[in-house]
Amino acid sequence: MNRVFITGASSGIGAALAFLYARRGAQLGLVGRRTDALEALRTSLPGGGHEVYELDVRNREALHAAARHFLAGGPVDVVIASAGISAGTLTEELDDFDVFEAIVATNLNATVATFEPFIASMKQRGQSRLVGVASVAAVRGLPGAGAYSASKAAVRNYCESLRVELRPSGIKVVTLVPGFIRTPMTAHNPYKMPFLMPVERFAEQAVRAIEAGVSYKVIPWQMAWVAALLRCVPNGLYDYFAVRRKRKPRLHP
Numbered sequence: 001m002n003r004v005f006i007t008g009a010s011s012g013i014g015a016a017l018a019f020l021y022a023r024r025g026a027q028l029g030l031v032g033r034r035t036d037a038l039e040a041l042r043t044s045l046p047g048g049g050h051e052v053y054e055l056d057v058r059n060r061e062a063l064h065a066a067a068r069h070f071l072a073g074g075p076v077d078v079v080i081a082s083a084g085i086s087a088g089t090l091t092e093e094l095d096d097f098d099v100f101e102a103i104v105a106t107n108l109n110a111t112v113a114t115f116e117p118f119i120a121s122m123k124q125r126g127q128s129r130l131v132g133v134a135s136v137a138a139v140r141g142l143p144g145a146g147a148y149s150a151s152k153a154a155v156r157n158y159c160e161s162l163r164v165e166l167r168p169s170g171i172k173v174v175t176l177v178p179g180f181i182r183t184p185m186t187a188h189n190p191y192k193m194p195f196l197m198p199v200e201r202f203a204e205q206a207v208r209a210i211e212a213g214v215s216y217k218v219i220p221w222q223m224a225w226v227a228a229l230l231r232c233v234p235n236g237l238y239d240y241f242a243v244r245r246k247r248k249p250r251l252h253p
Contacts, residue, residue: 002021002024002025002026002027002077002078003026003027003028003029003070003073003074003075003076003077003078004018004021004026004027004028004029004076004077004078004079004080005028005029005031005067005070005076005078005079005080005114005118006018006021006028006029006030006031006079006080006082007031007032007057007063007080007081007082007083007110007114008031008032008057008081008082008083008084008133009028009030009031009032009038009041009052009082010032010033010034010037010038010041011032011037011183011184012082012181012183012184012185012199013082013133013178013181013183013199013202013203013206014030014032014080014082014083015041016199016200016202016203017080017082017203017206017207018030018041018045019044019045019200019203020200020203020204020207021078021207022045022046022047022050023046024207025047026047026077026078027047027049027050027073028045028050028051029050029051029053029066029067029069029070029076030042030050030051030052030053031052031053031055031057031063031066031083032052032053032054032083033054033055033056034054035052035054038052038053038054039052049073051069051070051073053066053069053070057083057106057110057113057114058102058105058106058109058110060109060110060113063110063113063114064113064116064117067114067116067117067118068117071117071118071121075121075125075128076118076121076122076128077127077128077129078128078129078131078210079114079115079118079128079129079130079131080131080133080210081110081111081114081115081130081131081132081133082131082133083106083107083110083114084106084107084133084185085102085103085106085107085185086103086145086148086185086248087099087103087147087148087248087249087250087251088144088145088247088248088249088250088251089103089144089145089146089147089148089250090144090146090250091146093250093252095252096147096250096251096252099147099250099251099252100146100147103147103148103151104147104150104151104154106151107148107151107152107154107155108151108154108155108158111132111133111155111158111159112158115130115162118130119166119171122169122171123166123169123170123171125170126169126170126171127170128171128172129171129172129173129174129210129213130159130162130166130171130172130173130174131173131174131175131176131210132155132156132158132159132173132174132175132176133155133176133178134152134153134155134156134159134175134176134177134178135148135152135177135178136177136178136179136218136223136226136227137149137152138152138153138155138156138177139153139227139230139231140230140231140233140238140242142242142245142247143242143243143245143247144247144248144250145247145248148248155175156175156177159173159174159175160173160175160215160216163175163215172213172215173215174209174210174213174214174215174216174217175215175216175217176206176209176210176217176219177216177217177218177219177223177224177227178202178219179194179195179197179218179219179220179222179223179226180193180194180195180196180197180223181196181197181198181199181202181219182196182197182198182199183199188249189248190246190247190248190249194222194223194226195220195222195223195226197219197220201220202219202220205217205219205220206219
């Protein structure tokens with residue numbers, strides 16, 4: 001039986017991955033901020049022995065304690081750091097600095113803290129997976145979303161560094177790069193979302209990539225082409241179109 005530890009399991013991508021792994025017979029450690037949502041998820045999952053941990057992933061001590069508790073039940077095969085938040089931020093707005101810090105702490109720092117407790121035991125086995133969740137927003141900086149774009153670009157580069165560091169150990173580091181996925185995070189985006197994908201389909205493709213140990217996977221495939229093209233677009237042309245793009249709402253309008 002595979003054992004899988006997932007942060008951000010209360011909803012969205014984390015919950016969809018939990019459902020899919022549970023259907024495959026995995027035993028899960030589920031981390032989220034809302035006890036009611038975690039308990040509802042655990043009740044709905046097939047199988048048994050799933051553990052839930054109500055905590056904020058920015059609390060490194062609490063996150064490590066949850067990891068140690070789950071590790072006490074046996075070796076862990078897959079760790080997925082899918083906790084993430086998004087909001088519009090403007091550097092000129094002083095009230096947005098705390099939002100910027102929260103986004104970076106949740107999306108980047110908590111990814112590191114999620115992986116930390118598992119690496120030593122995984123090295124002994126050499127067949128495990130660490131999975132980080134970046135975003136196509138990491139490819140080019142989006143106006144009005146500096147914190148989110150920066151945090152996801154950092155996740156992508158961090159996971160690449162970690163992948164190379166751990167290569168001799170046999171641990172695979174997988175970077176998932178979602179495009180627009182139908183989740184609560186994208187539900188209120190005030191702009192068009194090309195190739196919007198149901199979260200269940202995303203989870204299916206993500207699990208296949210994780211099992212294969214793919215180093216970097218953009219989902220859906222259409223967004224992989226978009227991302228590749230965006231890297232090649234000259235700054236002047238990118239700026240011309242990006243400045244006209246609608247922006248994600250700020251928390252302090």
